[in-house]
Amino acid sequence: MLFSIFKKKSTERPIYKVADADIYSKEFQQNFYKHYPAFYDLGDVVFLEKSNCYAVFRYESARTVLNNHETFSSSHLKTVDAVLLGADGKKHLRNKKVVLQNIVSLNREQLHTTNDFFHSVFEKLWSSLSVDSSVNIVDKLVNPLTLTLIFHELGIHQVPEEWNVFSDKTTLKTKSEAIAEVFSDWNLLNDLVAHNLKEEHLREKLKRLLQLINSEGWYSPEELSRFVRLFIMAGAETTASLIASSIYLLTQRSNDVERLRNHSGYVTDFLNETLRLYAPAQFTFRYTEKEAVVGKQKIPAGSVVAIAIGAANRDPAIFEQPDVFMPGRTAKHIAFGMGRHKCVGEYLSAYLAQMFLGKLLLHWERFDFAKEATVNNTVFAYKVSNLNATLRK
Numbered sequence: 433m434l435f436s437i438f439k440k441k442s443t444e445r446p447i448y449k450v451a452d453a454d455i456y457s458k459e460f461q462q463n464f465y466k467h468y469p470a471f472y473d474l475g476d477v478v479f480l481e482k483s484n485c486y487a488v489f490r491y492e493s494a495r496t497v498l499n500n501h502e503t504f505s506s507s508h509l510k511t512v513d514a515v516l517l518g519a520d521g522k523k524h525l526r527n528k529k530v531v532l533q534n535i536v537s538l539n540r541e542q543l544h545t546t547n548d549f550f551h552s553v554f555e556k557l558w559s560s561l562s563v564d565s566s567v568n569i570v571d572k573l574v575n576p577l578t579l580t581l582i583f584h585e586l587g588i589h590q591v592p593e594e595w596n597v598f599s600d601k602t603t604l605k606t607k608s609e610a611i612a613e614v615f616s617d618w619n620l621l622n623d624l625v626a627h628n629l630k631e632e633h634l635r636e637k638l639k640r641l642l643q644l645i646n647s648e649g650w651y652s653p654e655e656l657s658r659f660v661r662l663f664i665m666a667g668a669e670t671t672a673s674l675i676a677s678s679i680y681l682l683t684q685r686s687n688d689v690e691r692l693r694n695h696s697g698y699v700t701d702f703l704n705e706t707l708r709l710y711a712p713a714q715f716t717f718r719y720t721e722k723e724a725v726v727g728k729q730k731i732p733a734g735s736v737v738a739i740a741i742g743a744a745n746r747d748p749a750i751f752e753q754p755d756v757f758m759p760g761r762t763a764k765h766i767a768f769g770m771g772r773h774k775c776v777g778e779y780l781s782a783y784l785a786q787m788f789l790g791k792l793l794l795h796w797e798r799f800d801f802a803k804e805a806t807v808n809n810t811v812f813a814y815k816v817s818n819l820n821a822t823l824r825k
């Protein structure tokens with residue numbers, strides 16, 4: 433994730449295989465999947481000299497790191513968020529509970545409350561599509577829909593037009609370019625949150641939530657926008673990525689159109705395999721509070737550890753023919769992370785993807801999809817950004 437990026441000087445030299453790749457480079461991020469196969473044979477932990485961090489690419493190693501939050505801390509992410517991913521220990525647990533209980537759409541049982549709003553947004557976007565000319569489905573439907581829905585869940589009902597191109601802001605740049613650009617946009621977000629705070633509904637929903645989270649008192653507008661920012665960063669781009677990848681796969685697998693229409697249970701397998709094959713969040717990061725052991729290897733205290741989620745999901749030791757789309761596999765992907773910081777938006781994003789596919793399948797025969805799609809990764813995130821189609825009457 434974008435806000436995970438930082439470097440720290442490691443004092444000890446590695447005793448591991450040192451890989452040449454730089455995960456922070458454009459070259460690496462332009463095509464994550466080209467690079468991953470080289471790492472599986474290098475051991476449980478690899479030292480990336482150019483990126484100055486340790487990294488785990490194997491499935492079991494990634495699980496070891498994610499499941500041990502005491503040794504592998506995520507509190508260094510607090511520059512952006514001290515509420516959830518950037519908080520450790522009791523504070524994190526308490527906040528997570530509050531968030532899960534108070535944002536109803538994060539709760540699997542109550543997701544249907546989002547239904548009406550989803551339909552109305554989809555219909556509005558759908559009716560704005562021009563017939564008989566080529567449109568980019570990702571720009572015109574996927575991005576605005578996910579962004580509007582997530583803002584809505586937080587209690588923000590007016591999303592300015594410029595936010596619908598949010599993903600363009602993070603489209604592959606160098607680490608520092610992307611950070612600078614995204615952070616300059618937070619000013620826009622501050623304004624948006626400040627504006628919405630004047631609205632009664634937001635005051636009730638978002639403020640109540642944050643008051644619960646912050647026992648010290650009210651969050652300032654800046655802190656409120658940090659919280660909103662975490663949800664937008666963590667939720668919008670990733671969910672849009674899942675939906676875009678699943679549509680892309682459908683364009684390549686025409687038999688699945690009928691299968692999805694006729695077997696409602698198949699959609700879960702289809703989406704899980706999409707998440708495995710094209711993990712929206714390719715990397716996350718931890719910091720070792722003490723010396724750590726992963727498999728047979730040690731990592732010194734005070735080190736940055738990169739967890740290659742996308743690589744772990746294609747580990748050949750776990751997934752037979754890892755690059756092939758095979759829904760219904762028994763081994764579970766880790767696209768939503770695992771352990772204490774496992775994603776809070778897992779059910780919401782699966783629900784949105786499912787609803788979206790359902791709508792699209794109703795009109796599927798009316799689309800002429802272009803043969804090629806463009807993958808335009810954002811920093812540490814995988815994203816099909818161009819899916820052109822012509823809609824027939």
Ligand code: HEM
Pocket residue numbers: 498506516517518528582662663666667668670671674711712713716717741766767768769770772773774775776777778780781782
């Ligand atoms: C397909 C969609 C999504 C994917 C692939 C995804 C992926 C992830 C991953 C890998 C993590 C763990 C990060 C770590 O351990 O360092 C995570 C955490 C998180 N996600 Fe998601 N996410 C998705 C959707 C969402 C949505 C829709 C929201 C909010 C509405 C959301 C909010 C969060 C938050 C707040 C955390 C931090 C949880 C914590 O620290 O306990 N995510 N997500």
